Amino acid sequence: KVDGGSRRWGSQFLDPVVSVYEGTYDSKADYDAMKPANTLKLDKFGGVHPTLYPGGGVHVTRGFVQVKETGIYEFRPGYGGSTNNIMEVDGKEVHRKEVGEDPVRAEIKLEAGKKVPFKITYLSKDANGLGWIVRMDVPGALSTLVKHKGMYTYLMNEQGQWVARDDVWYKGVIAAAGSRWLGVSGSRIGPELGFGHVIGDHYDKPVLILKTSQGNRSLSWDFLPPGSKRFEHGGKIYAGYKESPLSWEKGADPKPINWYAGKQYDDCFGAAHEVLDNFDKQFPHWKGRGYKIEGFAWWQGDKDRYNEGHAIQYEKNLVHLIKTLRQEFKAPDAKFVVATLGQTAKDSAKGNEKLILDAQLAVDGTSGKYPEFRANVATVYTHPLSQGGASNSHYNGNAQTYMDAGLAMGKAMIGLINP
Known part of the structure; x- marks a missing residue:
């Protein structure tokens, strides 16, 4: 396996709230200091059918993350156009994808049961609560071997x-x-x-x-x-190439199945x-x-x-x-x-x-x-x-x-x- 396997996020997130700010995304704006035009508590965040975002501006989602297992994690927020966002967890930028660019991600170590804040700032009109979380230090996984064991670094x-x-x-x-x-x-x-x-x-x-x-x-x-020939073992005849079934009792007539040697x-x-x-x-x-x-x-x-x-x-x-x-x-x-x-x-x-x-x-x-x-x-x-x-x-x-x-x-x- 390459990593711990990505899974849709959901229960790891607590008290998620999305705020909508007027206009389009401005990299120089301090959205934490601005008053939102609209705020919505998200009853369902993640999963298959998350609560729909209000639309009509720049969306910023805030709340807390709490994982069940201590480990190193990677976050993959969004789906389709909503992947164009910047995500921070516990004050660290863990995902950034500018429109038209490849995503840049950073892993973060989280402790089991400890609540830490998160924030997702969406850079386009496409915004939703979909996302995936991946455990990156699973023993034996390739990502663990390369990133944390120094193996196969090439x-x-x-x-x-x-x-x-x-x-x-x-x-x-x-x-x-x-x-x-x-x-x-x-x-x-x-x-x-x-x-x-x-x-x-x-x-x-x-x-x-x-x-x-x-x-x-x-x-x-x-x-x-x-070219392989049938052979006998233990009172059975074993099929040669193109013969069927796998084996049959010596002296009996073979009854072909829908597969052959x-x-x-x-x-x-x-x-x-x-x-x-x-x-x-x-x-x-x-x-x-x-x-x-x-x-x-x-x-x-x-x-x-x-x-x-x-x-x-x-x-x-x-x-x-x-x-x-x-x-x-x-x-x-x-x-x-x-x-x-x-x-x-x-x-x-x-x-x-x-x-x-x-x-x-x-x-x-x-x-x-x-x-x-x-x-x-x-x-x-x-x-x-x-x-x-x-x-x-x-x-x-x-x-x-x-x-x-x-x-x-x-x-x-x-x-x-x-x-």
């Missing part, structure tokens, strides 16, 4: 704003959709953020990070690569082909340049843990996946980086989790098990990088886990590209 400028790279483009399809210069956008990040920074720092030419993904999918069923593979990599087949249209800023696939990165395995047959077959399927992707995308020399599940430790893994960990470690070119992967496949052991939680809980949304895993995968990729 993600933010001196004004406390997230900055994007101008040499690495992010394109996400299926899930995590997006098309923009690589940077923090929205409320969540993935390993591609750290990965993209490492790759971008290495090259002096533009980089495309193409992410095609979908959560809660297994390699041995949803992402099963083309490899459906997610087809969807995700079909979407990747669609992007690359229309490269100039997708990336007009690179029109005519063409592209070269340098590598693939794979961080997966959670769902395979819940099926012994899938866990046993994981290594065979992972080897086949690596070879199939290189062949399908006509990139035989592309490097391949695999990351292990963060919760799985080498010295304590058992059962299905050990099978998957061992499979992921086995494809590393230095293991010697697959000579054809020497110097072109690397596995990142992420357990030392995990800050807690597990893959099925997205590591509790801890941004450090995702950043460090992405950085490590990027370094592993560069190690293969430039040994």
